[in-house]
Amino acid sequence: MLSPVCPAAPRPRNAAATRQAMLEAARRQFARESYENVGLREISREVGVDPALVCRYFGSKEALFREVLRHPDDGNFLAGVSAEGVPDYFAGLLTQAETHDTAAKTEWLLIVLRSAGSSHASQIVRETLHERVLRPVARILGGEGAELRASLVLAVLMGGAVLRTMGVESLECEDSGPLHDKLVELLTAAVR
Template sequence: MPAFACPAPRTRNAASTRQAMLEAARRQFARESYENVGLREIAGEVGVDPALVCRYFGSKEALFREVLRSPDDGEFLSGATAETLPEYLAELLTEPRCEVSAEKVGWLLIVMHSAGSAQASQIVRDTLHEDVLAPLEQMLSGEAAELRAGLVLAVMLGTAMVNTMGIESLHKSSDDRLREKLVEVLSAAVR
């Protein structure tokens, strides 16, 4: 009589399970608005019960706040200075294949998809102010820093949106030409 082996119990690792839920939520929120993403879908992608998502994050709102934390722990502009900002952002927006750029562009998509959400818009505004606008204002300092920071954010979000939509005018040009034009626009915004 053949001996049947019992399957090995699944190894439990709270940190990796939490991270898997967070990554699934990022993917879901990058594709859909806040209202269209449910904890069941996130849990299903990871293969866990939706109650476990609530246990780890408390609520969908708390999970969304965690997802919106900048991909590099609140340092969206890490590595940039006022002088290098136009080049830094142009590179970020034209090189989404690079892992860091892809994460940051994905973050911009999450912001765009849920910015108009009745439930999530305040979270999005708070996050944009805290993680992008305030650091930009500090970096740009001087006259009209708040306005200039807002213009930079508008260019970033607009470029990410147009790229996502696949607008031909941007896709027809070479990455170098697009990057060059973005540097010009962003340079004008920071002045």
């Protein structure tokens, strides 16, 4: 009721802010549907802007997707977590969704998973997953068969994330009590 005559508040013109809003909208939509299933028009509609603008800012849809995939923390996926801390850390990625950081990372995993089978995005997705997650986790774990154990950790994580989006109630975080414990137990077995 604040502006009864101008329903479309023209929002202040700020290129950096709109660009960031586009990135966040794209990230949220890419985490729910696959690459070619997300339309530039839907992204721009969520931001409240013209579809042509997102193409002008990022060059192409593929470039936008690539930039979405660079987020978060452009460098490494893990923030100084030790080999012993891996189970608890990755279990927390699934159970405690309140933290901004963990939510962004599970969202990133969902984006990777959703577009893993997209003809246009699969190659980008595969490379980034290897370089940004699989290899670092394997390096942290160390020992024999490190890459296999890292793959299993990642499998639990991605499988859990996708099942939660499919409405599997047992994986809803709720109070994060027994679920977290069970996940830690499972991930401990994964890292041997």
